[in-house]
């Protein structure tokens with residue numbers, strides 16, 4: 435398929451600009467472009483066809499199953515988009531007088547209340563634009579807290595080795611030293627090892643629960659207590675709240691700070707990288723450090739305020755506001771019963787698929803899982819030379835997006851499946867059939883899987899080349 439620039443024909447552009455109705459102003463030579471701006475020139479019909487052709491070449495939740503573990507590629511209800519497109523939400527300016535945007539402020543205020551209720555936190559900032567950004571914000575809160583107590587020896591953040599890669603990265607960016615704790619054989623935090631690394635230099639612990647292998651930490655209360663007793667704070671990576679929302683709350687497990695990924699759990703489309711929202715909630719003793727602006731009620735009006743010892747701005751103004759509109763719509767549409775049910779179905783769907791696949795595929799961990807599970811293809815790889823990558827590519831040939839691959843790092847030849855609650859039993863059964871067929875092919879015709887995919891717009895790509903020599907922009911002749 436050619437690029438839109440290659441389809442361009444000089445003079446083909448259709449400009450329907452209205453005639454000038456303001457005085458003409460000559461611009462200073464300095465600010466005038468010296469070279470003509472190269473914009474593609476195409477007729478409207480050709481633009482339409484170009485983008486329709488592109489749409490046909492990609493895979494999204496509207497095309498088929500998308501069980502990308504840890505990413506929660508659930509269906510995002512259309513009503514969210516309708517609400518986020520309302521002119522009262524889209525045609526506003528961040529510097530508008532508070533009096534004129536009370537409705538929008540109420541959206542932030544309500545979302546704050548509901549999400550605090552769901553997480554067991556006391557207040558929340560909506561500034562962070564992504565999960566990792568939320569982690570960074572949360573870590574700065576931890577830093578500010580210790581600093582406010584003149585407790586400057588706390589330089590270390592403990593992170594289990596099963597953590598999402600963003601956790602150690604965020605901790606490093608926030609200026610902490612990362613201490614990794616090896617997980618136990620059951621995939622959970624090893625309490626004895628945790629006790630060994632905790633000390634006077636512990637600033638805090640970052641934890642995902644259910645963790646990244648899809649298991650609920652059985653000793654969670656003990657874990658948070660160990661950190662608190664040592665004087666540290668406990669950070670909850672709540673990027674995937676799908677399994678627990680409406681059932682248990684990080685605040686009740688002893689966590690002090692939580693980030694959420696509204697673009698995962700609370701349904702904003704997020705394939706392709708944004709926009710996202712990673713609000714950070716905290717217990718009241720940390721409220722004073724939150725980034726500005728927070729919403730408070732003054733007389734009968736909502737007003738913005740900057741907390742007294744704020745760590746400062748993390749993003750401009752109020753974060754990605756329209757993602758918050760979508761999340762609030764989602765919460766209001768589901769209600770408290772619906773939120774609970776969504777979590778139950780997410781867990782049910784994952785366990786159903788796990789069970790259905792366990793005759794053929796080796797599961798990395800036994801027993802019930804939460805909203806996702808991890809398979810290890812190590813044996814298939816050793817005995818038949820078929821890797822997790824081969825299976826993933828073969829799934830593409832069957833109209834299915836592959837699961838998350840080679841993550842978490844503690845499982846070899848990992849495939850991590852998160853079906854989400856929005857998929858029907860029929861879709862799950864179909865996916866199970868596809869997995870089983872691929873398994874049989876692995877035993878009889880491994881080469882076919884090495885050659886996959888053959889039905890997609892492009893075959894195997896040079897992934898190393900793409901990473902080493904990325905071509906990020908179009909070079910004109």
Ligand SMILES: *Cc1c(COP(=O)(O)O)cnc(C)c1O
Nearest residue numbers: 504564565566598600642671673
């Ligand atoms: C997705 C995810 C993140 C990072 O979120 P981004 O919005 O991609 O920055 C962090 N932790 C976990 C467990 C995740 O699944």
